[in-house]
Structure formats: C-alpha cells, structure tokens
Amino acid sequence: EIVDTDMDKLWGERLELDAGERGAWFKEAKYAMFIHWGLYSGLAGDWKGKTHFGIGEWIMNKHLAGISVDEYRALAKDFNPVKFDAKAWVTLAKQSGMKYIVITAKHHDGFAMYDSAASDYNIKDASPFGRDPLKELADECRKQGIGFGFYYSQYQDWNEKDAFGNGWDFNPKEANFSKYFKEKCEPQVKELVTQYGDLAVLWFDTPGKMTKEDSMALVNLVKKHQPRCLINSRIGNGVGDYSSLGDMEIPPENVGGLWECVDTTNNSWSYAWYDENWKSGEQIAQNVISVVARGGTYMLNVGPRGDGSIPKGASEELLVAGQWIKNHAGTIYGAEASPWHKAFPWGDVTVNHGNLFLHVFDWPQSGKIYLPGLSNKISGAALLNLKGNVKVSKEGDWTIVSIPKVKPDAINPVIQLKYDGKL
Numbered sequence: 001e002i003v004d005t006d007m008d009k010l011w012g013e014r015l016e017l018d019a020g021e022r023g024a025w026f027k028e029a030k031y032a033m034f035i036h037w038g039l040y041s042g043l044a045g046d047w048k049g050k051t052h053f054g055i056g057e058w059i060m061n062k063h064l065a066g067i068s069v070d071e072y073r074a075l076a077k078d079f080n081p082v083k084f085d086a087k088a089w090v091t092l093a094k095q096s097g098m099k100y101i102v103i104t105a106k107h108h109d110g111f112a113m114y115d116s117a118a119s120d121y122n123i124k125d126a127s128p129f130g131r132d133p134l135k136e137l138a139d140e141c142r143k144q145g146i147g148f149g150f151y152y153s154q155y156q157d158w159n160e161k162d163a164f165g166n167g168w169d170f171n172p173k174e175a176n177f178s179k180y181f182k183e184k185c186e187p188q189v190k191e192l193v194t195q196y197g198d199l200a201v202l203w204f205d206t207p208g209k210m211t212k213e214d215s216m217a218l219v220n221l222v223k224k225h226q227p228r229c230l231i232n233s234r235i236g237n238g239v240g241d242y243s244s245l246g247d248m249e250i251p252p253e254n255v256g257g258l259w260e261c262v263d264t265t266n267n268s269w270s271y272a273w274y275d276e277n278w279k280s281g282e283q284i285a286q287n288v289i290s291v292v293a294r295g296g297t298y299m300l301n302v303g304p305r306g307d308g309s310i311p312k313g314a315s316e317e318l319l320v321a322g323q324w325i326k327n328h329a330g331t332i333y334g335a336e337a338s339p340w341h342k343a344f345p346w347g348d349v350t351v352n353h354g355n356l357f358l359h360v361f362d363w364p365q366s367g368k369i370y371l372p373g374l375s376n377k378i379s380g381a382a383l384l385n386l387k388g389n390v391k392v393s394k395e396g397d398w399t400i401v402s403i404p405k406v407k408p409d410a411i412n413p414v415i416q417l418k419y420d421g422k423l
C-alpha cells in the first residue's frame, strides 16, 4: 500500500491559546525574523537543470522534483556556506525592528543544520563547512540582545522511512514512527533545548497524525530544560503556548489569545532563484501594522542562499520597514489591537497608552477619516513626525478626522489621537 501526502491533515488547527505570564514578552515583541535555510537553499529551486516552481524547501518532495533520499543526501558534500555571517544576520534582524529569530534546525528534508550527535546527517559532520552555524547564531543573538529559537520538523522527516518518509515510497505498514521518534526526534529536540542557551521559542511544524502522547512528550522535554520557552500550536493536539495561524494569513478580524502570522519576504520560504517577488518596505510595514492591529505577532521569513548570503531584495526592503518602525515604535511595540476589530478601507488602528494611532495606507481623497462609535473626548490630534493640520469633529455617532487633502511624502503616515478615559 502506497499512501500519498494528505496535505490537509498535516497542518493542525487554529486555536485560541494563552501562555499567561510566560507569554508577556511575546505579546510585546510583535515582530520576528523567520529563517528557512538548509540543503535545499543550495538548489535554489533547480534540480538537474530543471526549475521547479513552488516553495524551495519542498523541492525534494514528489510534488516538485521528487529527489531520491540517496541523491538528496549527497548534496551535503557540496554544501559550504562560506558567506554565512551570524553577526550580519542578527544585525539585519535588529535593524529591521525584529525582536527574535527562529531558524530551521531541521526541516522536512531531515538534514540537521547544527552539530547533532543523534544523527550524523548534519552540517558539522556531513558537509565541508565543518562549523555549527546555529550555535554561532544563538551566541550572536544573545550578544546583541534579541531572542533566539528553533524551527524543528517533528513529524515529517523525508530522510527517515520510519517518519513520514518522503511521501512517495512511504509504507505506513513498515514504518515504525516510534522508532524514529525515540531515536532521532526526541534526542535532537533534547540537543536543541540543552546546548544553545535560553530559547525564546521552539517552533514545531506539520503535526500530521502525531498522537497527543507524542506531542506531550515533546512539550515535557522542552519544558523540563527550558521552562520559559514558548511552543507554537503546530506541536499538534492543542498543547502549544501560542497559535501559528495558516501561513501568510492575516486574519480579517481581531483574534484573541497569543498568536502569530508567519509570512515570507517573497513567496518561497527558502531561497529560490526565480522568486524575486519581494515585498516592498512599505508593504512589510503595513503587514506588521495589520497583524498588530488584529492582536498578533508577525514573523517574517528570509531565505538565505546556500552560500549564506541574504538576498538584497529582502534585506533592503526589511531595512526600509525597520526605519519606519523605529520612527513609529510606540505605535507597534506594546501596542494593542484595534478597538474596531477589523481594518478600515483607508488603513488600520493600533492603540497604546491613551493614544489611537490611525495608520493611513490609502490616503482618502476627501481628506476625511470617519470613525464610528467613538464616544471618548479627543484631547489632541496630530500627524506623527510630519507637518500638516489635523482637526477632529463629531457628527452624531461619527468622529471625523480632517487631514490634509494631499498625502504627505512619506510611507504609511500615522495620525495620533489622544483620547480621554477608557475605550
């Protein structure tokens, strides 16, 4: 019996989770860097002279190139990211306004990007690089004062016939998932939680048909060594600390509890040479604003090349957004979701310390912004960091904010309204 990949069953469900006091830093952080980096980055979307459009880190899968385990394993011998520079990566994340980094320790391809004693199919032992880049990255994050965490694919391991297999010659009757779980998954997770200092998060993925017992075993293992480390919902079976929504999903209405939206700077998670669909700095800043306005945290991915360099198309736009965030920090960090619960046609709203921040993405031609149902007295109104008059008037149920008719020459202008009392 040959079974196909049942995508729908892999992802796990959306939950309202809340880690209480342990989650306080996460609620404040708002913005993080996700990094997909592995052997697949070296292929960059190509296999044997053919380009496979899709997500780069899935190239091994039968839905893309369908690479045999032996051929894929051989890639390690040529993987040598000589341009890898932990300091440059962490500096980019910091300058972009990001508060922690989560990187693929092992993706579905099964190759460990760190020095693993549990499996010699790892970058230190199997590649000419001979270093542990994730150790260097963890140390650099600590040095520069931002959080660090790992992505770990706990259920799909295409290198292991006992795990999910590679989805095309996987035979569940012959597969011994608990063997893989005991011999590779648990030992590797233990390495990650014991050898890299304090971790901000452990980001699991595609729980598939994992049992609650197995999910709990991983939760307990993480908590035993890192009681403050948060675990995302893709651990499966509803036992995580915070919810990772569907990929690239900014929800239409506010979502309660602790959650994040994961997204990419282009369309592929890992580097793919053909994908130059970079989000602009303006778009990235708008996504940060929109996710914060819905009550969540935005984790935005970059896919470094196989040589360890980060494409300029990503880094330059991240820095544009980072500059915007720096200039409008109070509208993002520690901010609360929009009291209107969903976006307006012109933009979105965040709240912080008695201020409503109106983020104007699409400047209204009328020069007027209409806010329904706001009974509070507005004691101050201004364009943040910009010149131009702002006036507030009331008309029945409406608060009308009059702004200049011409959009100021700046990305994502913000109007600050100081309000009295409680919202």
Ligand code: JFZ
Pocket (backbone or CB within 6 Å): 011, 012, 055, 057, 058, 205, 206, 245, 246, 247, 262, 269
């Ligand atoms: C998974 C991975 O398969 C993918 O390679 C990448 O690492 C991404 C971040 O996570 O893909 C998913 C997981 C969940 C959903 C969609 C794609 N989802 O819930 O919609």
